[in-house]
Amino acid sequence: MIGRRLFQSAAVLGLAALMAACSTSKPGGGAMSKLFNECTWDRESCMHNGRYDADEREYAEQEAKDLNRQSAARLRRSR
Secondary structure (H helix, E strand, C coil): CHHHHHHHHHHHHHHHHHHHHHCCCCCCCCHHHHHCCHHHHCHHHHCCCCCCCHHHHHHHHHHHHHHHHHHHHHHHHHC
């Protein structure tokens, strides 16, 4: 009886932890979204080939700057 109750409690806690890990509020998602993101496995499939329109180029450059800044901050925090 105690073993069954312990197993049920562990299963509920494990499920809650899994749901919390998968439902992050960060842009870009959590561990599960990174796992199933095609860019994680094949970067070339996410690269833009060809010309940008004028406004797309500015947007892409700004996004790249923001991502680089975020990555640098994350790297500083991890040290």
